[in-house]
Amino acid sequence: VVDDVLGLIVLALVSGMAKGTVNYLGIALTAGLALGFTFFVARFGTHTVRRVMPRMQAGLRLAESEFALAMTLLFALSLLAVYAGVAAIVGAFLAGMALSETAKARVTHLTGGVTELLAPFFLVGIGLHFDLSAFTGAGTLALAGLLLVAAILSKFVACAAGALRMGRTDAIRVGIGMVPRGEVGMVVAQIGLNLGVIGHSIYATIVFMSVATTLIAPPLLKLAFGSPTEMETDIVRLG
Numbered sequence: 001v002v003d004d005v006l007g008l009i010v011l012a013l014v015s016g017m018a019k020g021t022v023n024y025l026g027i028a029l030t031a032g033l034a035l036g037f038t039f040f041v042a043r044f045g046t047h048t049v050r051r052v053m054p055r056m057q058a059g060l061r062l063a064e065s066e067f068a069l070a071m072t073l074l075f076a077l078s079l080l081a082v083y084a085g086v087a088a089i090v091g092a093f094l095a096g097m098a099l100s101e102t103a104k105a106r107v108t109h110l111t112g113g114v115t116e117l118l119a120p121f122f123l124v125g126i127g128l129h130f131d132l133s134a135f136t137g138a139g140t141l142a143l144a145g146l147l148l149v150a151a152i153l154s155k156f157v158a159c160a161a162g163a164l165r166m167g168r169t170d171a172i173r174v175g176i177g178m179v180p181r182g183e184v185g186m187v188v189a190q191i192g193l194n195l196g197v198i199g200h201s202i203y204a205t206i207v208f209m210s211v212a213t214t215l216i217a218p219p220l221l222k223l224a225f226g227s228p229t230e231m232e233t234d235i236v237r238l239g
Contacts, residue, residue, distance in 0.1 A: 007039055007188050009034070016167045030084075037084040038094065045098030049073070050104065053102060067110045089187050125184050126207060129193060134204040144205040151209050152216065155179045173224045185210035 009031045056064045076093040081091025099107070134140050160175030189206040192198040198206075 007184075033084050034081075035079065038090065038125060040098060041091075041094040046093060046101050049098045064106075064110065066104060066105050067219070070107050070111065071114075073099065088121050089184060108193060122183070126190065129190070129200070129203060130207050131200050131204055134201040135208075137201070140201050142232075143202075144208050147209045148212050149181045149206055151181055151213050152179055155181075155213075169224075173221065176217060176220045177222050179220070180214040 009027065013027055022138070053066070053069060056069055060068070063066050074092050074170065077091035077098075078088035078094040079091070079093070082088050084091075098177035117158055155178050156175040160171045162169040163174035187212075187238050189198070193200070193203045
């Protein structure tokens with residue numbers, strides 16, 4: 001989440017430079033507000049939901065009251081995230097984090113249905129702005145390759161280093177598991193394209209990087225975990 005927040009702050013800085021005027025005080029205030037919002041929800045969200053949600057649920061006469069409250073919290077935190085200066089997806093992620101320890105299987109099942117309905121619209125929106133002709137130039141291909149390498153190494157090295165106390169093998173697995181940039185990179189690219197900060201060729205390389213890192217991780221994880229027997233042994237040991 002902090003990585004995503006920092007990326008959006010850099011985007012705000014670059015967009016200001018593109019417009020010719022950079023409000024450093026405004027960016028600093030936005031950064032402080034965004035990080036404060038993220039820390040507050042991450043730190044107190046689960047505890048608050050555990051105490052407040054049952055009381056609110058008891059006062060509702062709905063067949064799926066817990067799901068309704070979960071979706072309300074998701075959209076509310078997404079809206080607050082936008083006002084705090086970060087992307088709505090960060091607020092949605094924090095809502096999921098707050099609900100993760102209390103939500104029942106029924107809520108997870110219903111939310112999965114919503115995801116399956118809306119995800120294609122998101123991906124179609126990404127694809128409509130994606131121009132394959134951008135990769136006809138050698139410069140764009142070179143940039144896409146460098147960006148992909150940088151994206152993989154930065155995530156792998158930083159996350160594996162943070163997990164070293166778990167042991168070398170598990171640190172490698174954590175590093176590989178965190179390689180995918182996924183939809184957040186696409187969201188940032190869309191924002192940059194809409195602001196006019198980046199062109200279609202840069203947008204295409206970012207989307208390529210996001211998709212490629214997502215596809216690379218599963219086979220690497222399979223290699224990192226080794227045989228199914230070894231994986232089962234590790235699961236028993238950890239759980």
